[in-house]
Amino acid sequence: MPRFDRSHTDDLAAYIKASPTPYHACAEAGRRLEAAGFERLDETGEWQLEVGGYYTVRDGSIIAWRVNDPDIDGFRIFGAHTDTPAFKVKPRPDTGSAGWKQIAVEVYGGVPHQTWLDRDLSVAGRLVMRDGREVLVHVDRPLLRVPRLAIHLDRGVNEGQKLNAQSQLTPIWGLGQPRDGEFLEFIAAEAGVDANDVFGHDLFTVALDEPAYLGKDEELFAAWRLDNLTSTHAGIAALIAAEDTGANVPVLASFNYEEVGSMTYSGAQSPFLETVLRRLLADDFEAYARTIAASAMMSSDTGNAVHPNYPEKHEPGHRPIPGGGPMIKVSANQRYASGAEEQALFRRSAEKAGIPWQTYVNRNDIPGGTTIGPISGTQLGILTVDVGLPILSMHSARELCGAEDPGLLADLALGLFTH
Numbered sequence: 001m002p003r004f005d006r007s008h009t010d011d012l013a014a015y016i017k018a019s020p021t022p023y024h025a026c027a028e029a030g031r032r033l034e035a036a037g038f039e040r041l042d043e044t045g046e047w048q049l050e051v052g053g054y055y056t057v058r059d060g061s062i063i064a065w066r067v068n069d070p071d072i073d074g075f076r077i078f079g080a081h082t083d084t085p086a087f088k089v090k091p092r093p094d095t096g097s098a099g100w101k102q103i104a105v106e107v108y109g110g111v112p113h114q115t116w117l118d119r120d121l122s123v124a125g126r127l128v129m130r131d132g133r134e135v136l137v138h139v140d141r142p143l144l145r146v147p148r149l150a151i152h153l154d155r156g157v158n159e160g161q162k163l164n165a166q167s168q169l170t171p172i173w174g175l176g177q178p179r180d181g182e183f184l185e186f187i188a189a190e191a192g193v194d195a196n197d198v199f200g201h202d203l204f205t206v207a208l209d210e211p212a213y214l215g216k217d218e219e220l221f222a223a224w225r226l227d228n229l230t231s232t233h234a235g236i237a238a239l240i241a242a243e244d245t246g247a248n249v250p251v252l253a254s255f256n257y258e259e260v261g262s263m264t265y266s267g268a269q270s271p272f273l274e275t276v277l278r279r280l281l282a283d284d285f286e287a288y289a290r291t292i293a294a295s296a297m298m299s300s301d302t303g304n305a306v307h308p309n310y311p312e313k314h315e316p317g318h319r320p321i322p323g324g325g326p327m328i329k330v331s332a333n334q335r336y337a338s339g340a341e342e343q344a345l346f347r348r349s350a351e352k353a354g355i356p357w358q359t360y361v362n363r364n365d366i367p368g369g370t371t372i373g374p375i376s377g378t379q380l381g382i383l384t385v386d387v388g389l390p391i392l393s394m395h396s397a398r399e400l401c402g403a404e405d406p407g408l409l410a411d412l413a414l415g416l417f418t419h
C-alpha cells in the first residue's frame with residue numbers, strides 16, 4: 001500500500017502523457033489553467049490586466065501568473081523548462097538502407113544514446129502551416145525503433161561501445177524503398193492537414209512507456225521527461241492553488257530550449273519574461289525597478305540523487321536521496337544561483353510549506369551541469385535560488401524519482417508564492 005496520497009503524482013503522470021513535446025506541454029498547461037479560470041493572452045494583443053489569472057505562450061515556452069491584488073509589491077517566480085533531450089526529425093526525413101525505411105534524425109540536447117535503443121518510439125511535435133497556423137501532432141502508438149546490433153555481431157558490446165550519432169542512431173519505421181515525402185505525408189494525415197500546406201515542422205521522438213510506480217512499497221516513480229515536467233507541473237499546480245498571496249504576484253515561467261543553451265527568442269536568455277513582467281506594470285520603469293528589487297525567483301530543475309552503484313561520484317556530505325524532499329542546489333561558482341540570501345529564501349519557502357528538504361553540491365572534481373537559474377537571475381536582476389528534485393538516470397528515455405517528491409516540490413512552489 002502506498003504511504004502517501006498519490007493524487008499529485010497520478011496527475012503528473014497524466015500531464016507527462018499529454019505532453020510529449022514543449023508545444024504539447026504548453027497546450028496542456030493552458031488547458032489546465034483555463035479550467036481553473038485563467039485567461040490566455042496573445043502577445044500581439046493589448047493587455048487589460050485586472051485581478052485574475054492569465055497566461056501567454058511563445059514557441060514552446062509558457063508564462064502564467066495571477067494578480068490577487070492590483071497594487072503589485074513584487075513577483076514570486078517559479079521557473080522551469082519544457083524541453084527534454086531527444087531526437088529531432090531532420091527537414092528531409094525519408095532515408096533508408098538495405099531494404100529498410102528509416103527516418104533521419106538530429107540529436108537534440110544531451111541524449112545518453114544507449115537508453116533510446118530497442119524501445120517502442122513514436123513522434124510528436126508541431127507543424128506550421130502556409131497560413132501561419134500551428135497544428136500539434138502526437139502519434140500515440142509505436143512507430144519507430146532504433147535497433148541494437150545483436151550481441152553475436154558485436155562481442156564487445158559489454159566492454160563499452162560508442163555509437164555514431166550520424167550513422168548508428170537512425171530509427172527504422174518499415175520495410176521497402178524510402179520515398180521522398182512519405183513521412184511528412186503520414187504526419188500530415190495524422191494531424192488532419194494537407195501535406196502541401198505544411199511549411200515547417202518541429203518533430204521529436206517520443207518514448208512510449210507508460211509512467212509507473214516501482215518497488216515493494218511503490219515509493220519510486222519512473223517516467224520519461226521527469227526532467228523537467230515535474231517542475232512545470234508543480235508550478236502549474238501551485239499557481240492554481242495560490243489564491244492567497246497578498247500583493248505578491250505568483251508567476252510560473254517554463255522555458256523551451258533549456259537543453260540546448262536557452263539562446264532563442266523564447267528561451268531563458270530571451271527578453272520574454274522581462275517583457276511580460278514590464279507589461280504587468282504598464283511599462284512604468286520606476287514601478288518596474290521597485291518591484292524587481294522586491295521580487296524573488298526559484299528556478300526548479302531535476303538534479304542527481306545519489307546512485308547506489310556509484311556513490312563515489314557524489315559529494316560525500318551532500319547526497320540527496322529520493323523521498324527526502326526537494327533540494328537546494330549550491331555552487332560557489334554560481335553554476336547554480338544559491339548564495340546566502342538565496343538559501344534563506346529557500347528555507348523560508350520550505351518552512352512555510354512544512355516539507356523536508358536536502359542540499360546538493362557537486363564534487364569539486366566533477367563540475368556537473370547548470371540550468372536556467374543563473375541565466376534568468378542575471379537577465380532580470382532578480383534574487384534567484386536553484387532548487388530541484390533528486391532523480392536517477394537523468395536525460396534517459398526513462399528517469400526515476402521518489403514517488404512522493406513531485407508533490408513536495410509543488411508544496412515548495414506554493415511556499416514560495418505565499419510565505
Ligand code: ZN
Nearest residue numbers: 227228301302
Ligand atoms: Zn532539466
